Amino acid sequence: MERSHGFLWYLLFYCLFETLVTCFHVPYSALTMFISTDQSERDSATAYRMTVEVLGTVIGTAIQGQIVGQAKAPCLQDQNDSAVALEAVNRTQSTGSLKETQNAYLLAAGIIASIYVICAVILVLGVREQREPYEAQQAESMPFFQGLRLVMSHGPYVKLIAGFLFTSLAFMLVEGNFALFCTYTLGFRNEFQNLLLAIMLSATFTIPIWQWFLTRFGKKTAVYVGISSAVPFLILVALMESNLIVTYVVAIAAGVSVAAAFLLPWSMLPDVIDDFHLKHPHSPGTEPIFFSFYVFFTKFASGVSLGVSTLSLDFAKYKKQGCSQPEQVKFTLNMLVTMAPIILILLGLLLFKMYPIDEEKRRQNKKALQALRDEASSSGCSDTDSTELASIL
Numbered sequence: 262m263e264r265s266h267g268f269l270w271y272l273l274f275y276c277l278f279e280t281l282v283t284c285f286h287v288p289y290s291a292l293t294m295f296i297s298t299d300q301s302e303r304d305s306a307t308a309y310r311m312t313v314e315v316l317g318t319v320i321g322t323a324i325q326g327q328i329v330g331q332a333k334a335p336c337l338q339d340q341n342d343s344a345v346a347l348e349a350v351n352r353t354q355s356t357g358s359l360k361e362t363q364n365a366y367l368l369a370a371g372i373i374a375s376i377y378v379i380c381a382v383i384l385v386l387g388v389r390e391q392r393e394p395y396e397a398q399q400a401e402s403m404p405f406f407q408g409l410r411l412v413m414s415h416g417p418y419v420k421l422i423a424g425f426l427f428t429s430l431a432f433m434l435v436e437g438n439f440a441l442f443c444t445y446t447l448g449f450r451n452e453f454q455n456l457l458l459a460i461m462l463s464a465t466f467t468i469p470i471w472q473w474f475l476t477r478f479g480k481k482t483a484v485y486v487g488i489s490s491a492v493p494f495l496i497l498v499a500l501m502e503s504n505l506i507v508t509y510v511v512a513i514a515a516g517v518s519v520a521a522a523f524l525l526p527w528s529m530l531p532d533v534i535d536d537f538h539l540k541h542p543h544s545p546g547t548e549p550i551f552f553s554f555y556v557f558f559t560k561f562a563s564g565v566s567l568g569v570s571t572l573s574l575d576f577a578k579y580k581k582q583g584c585s586q587p588e589q590v591k592f593t594l595n596m597l598v599t600m601a602p603i604i605l606i607l608l609g610l611l612l613f614k615m616y617p618i619d620e621e622k623r624r625q626n627k628k629a630l631q632a633l634r635d636e637a638s639s640s641g642c643s644d645t646d647s648t649e650l651a652s653i654l
Contacts, residue, residue, distance in 0.1 A: 291552040295390040303531045308472035311524045319461040321373050326454030328369040408547045418533045420616045425526040426558045427609035431602035432522050433566040438597045445586045446594050447503050456512045463516025471524050479620040480529050484613050487521025499599035532618050535626050
């Protein structure tokens with residue numbers, strides 16, 4: 262009964278935590294559409310945002326890994342009886358070591374939460390919003406469900422989020438099983454945090470390169486090149502022998518494709534919103550709907566990845582905290598980290614192929630939106646002049 266209450270307690274607070282994070286993430290992401298009306302400035306802001314976001318992940322990984330990594334639970338040798346295994350754990354883990362582990366997690370959580378609060382305060386105090394001129398003339402935003410119906414019937418958006426869903430799921434499968442893959446398949450039990458840090462550092466430094474690439478060659482081309490570049494590295498990981506130096510080289514190279522997966526889908530979303538505004542110029546206030554469903558599909562991909570991984574490993578007879586695993590577990594981890602992500606990436610790229618907004622279409626939309634802004638500005642000036650003339654008369 263006590264364990265059941267503990268589970269419900271942690272489940273409740275974890276759901277509350279995820280809800281509050283989402284309540285912050287959606288408006289934070291949607292701010293991209295409100296800090297500038299220029300497409301190139303929005304793209305630049307997205308690149309800066311994603312660079313700092315990945316850098317934040319690096320900092321969090323370093324803090325969590327280095328603090329918590331010093332207090333690891335011991336692995337279990339193969340036991341035929343679960344009661345014997347439990348007794349072995351109780352013997353090896355004294356009260357002092359458990360307290361040390363608990364304090365390490367609390368310290369890491371406190372530092373990361375403090376950074377989170379500081380960044381949120383900077384965001385609230387330092388960012389000013391701008392509205393489109395043609396939207397500022399309208400008094401009220403569109404009702405939510407009416408806006409939702411229009412957004413979800415917009416073809417470019419549906420194709421973009423479908424491709425984004427598959428590619429996100431691919432990278433989350435790799436991310437979610439990377440620790441177990443390093444531990445049991447590659448045999449690097451104590452190197453996971455350092456390998457993850459190498460991947461995220463590589464992603465941080467290559468996001469500006471992808472920003473230059475997409476401005477030079479276009480966003481659709483950048484998507485094909487950037488996300489597909491993960492495939493050779495996944496194949497290499499599946500085929501190579503356990504070698505720590507080669508693994509670090511592959512991890513650093515894989516960070517290049519991780520950077521593309523972080524940046525490019527978010528960089529394409531403002532173009533879809535501009536296209537929507539041209540087709541529905543009298544539909545203000547729909548930007549949060551676009552971004553909220555983008556965030557929703559990110560969370561959905563994370564949940565699907567966790568569910569698929571858990572069921573697959575359970576079916577393969579994964580032994581929790583085992584010093585070694587059966588061969589079928591190693592095979593399952595190999596599939597979850599290599600073959601399954603490759604298939605999902607190829608499906609995602611196929612959907613991106615049907616995405617209709619290329620560079621030519623984007624330039625056309627930019628000109629048409631500028632014409633709308635000029636018309637709204639001139640209309641606003643005319644209304645002001647008429648009001649002033651009426652007051653004089």
